[in-house]
Amino acid sequence: MRSPVPIFDCHGHLGVHPDFPAWKHSPEEMLQVMDLLNIEILAITSTRACYNDCPRGNAEVAEVLRKYPQRFRGYITVNPRPPGEALGEFARWSHFHRPPLIKLHPDCHQCPVNGDHYRPVWDFANQTHAVVLVHTWDSDPNCGPLLLGPIAREFSQARIIVGHSGVTWRGYEQSLAVAAEAPNTFLDITGSQSHRTILERAVARLGAHRVLFGSDMPFLEAAMLLGRVLSARISDEDKEKIFRANFESLLEEG
């Protein structure tokens, strides 16, 4: 079983994680799985940056982009603390992609995504028309999807990917509510919970053009997301948009 369409995957990682073993996580092993499932492009964020050290993590992403420029795209992952570091990272890694791809993990960094610490990041994203992938979780005080509605309206030139779409059923409901009001937001379907019918509901409410394929590789199993899309009761045309066209367009538009 593989995707009939070469996939543009909006949510990948590089590295290991603290709380469970990382299997087959080297870039070379990831490429084998990407070929197996027909994932052409994977946009990666450093797991080290999410958990611990953004400058070192982004440097690791730079090395993978240098080695495999045809298969990976790179998010610049930033922590709003210490102040000033994020803007420095944007300058240092400006060659990753244009428009910039930015990853925020307000849960790991324990900083509310709508707080003052993040304002310079959102200003930068707005000015550069960046694509900003934000980790979200149902009702979380730092990264609940509902926090993104006012941000999306204020920084309307940024394109915001609602990472994991809040994960839970209620998190999806919150993400759908935000996305219905903010056209510069997009739902990323990666996540460990494969709720039946939720993809169909998202497509019906927002249109397939607002839904992105994300795998979370090598954190989560990409085949889970592949099966979720392939088994959904939506049209083949909509599946093709989700697998490829939507994220491809975001990468191209500035």
Add this chain to the structure above:
Amino acid sequence: MTTDLVFREVATWNVFDANVRLGHSGVHGELVLETDDLLNEMDRLGIQRALVSHFAGEEYDAEEGNNLLAGECHERLTPAWAALPDLPFIQKLGARNPKAVRLSYGVKKHNFSWAPWCAGPLYEYLEENSVLTLVAREDIEWDSLSRLLGDYPRLQILLLETGYRAERYLFPLFKQHPNLHIETSTCVAHRQLESFVERFGPMRLVFGSRLPLYTAGAALAVLATARISDEARLAIAGGNLRRLLGRESP
């Protein structure tokens, strides 16, 4: 890309899904499936059989849930009965000639201790009659599970919904307790399923979808794309569950 074409290969595996529930749910209202709709969904994705429990037996009353489950009997659905630890209930359970039970220890479910001082007679019955015992990970702590597996080594435990971050608990338990098996619906870390098979072989893994809450397409795709032998894939898809239920050869 139509679903029936993509999942056609699954239909050749003789899939026996170990984690399916039926009936009305007070928690998951919009997702439940009645029997006919469940069978249609199984057909759509190539699932042959399912081990099913009833939401009413988990969320409300064990005996009422079992009666409702008995009323939904179908040749493709094998009951996983709700069970309580008291002797009158064990006697009623025995009259059903159970092949599998699903225990719900949780304080918001049936609210009883896993420990032998409370559930010992139930375990003795299940062990004596080779009844496969399903337990959801959220209903039992790891230390308690370890004690249970050790105290009743002939009791075959199928741990449901382990979550994908459980290896540091599961691997020591696998090594120490051959009577532990896990269901795969939440084994969704990157290449986790094939990594399990590389370390422990396929015999401890039992396919489950978590229907009707999850789409079965997700767990099926994980199994379909695992880089394991065809024999291992068939064992996980259904052979292992058939063996554990003692009804059919693997």
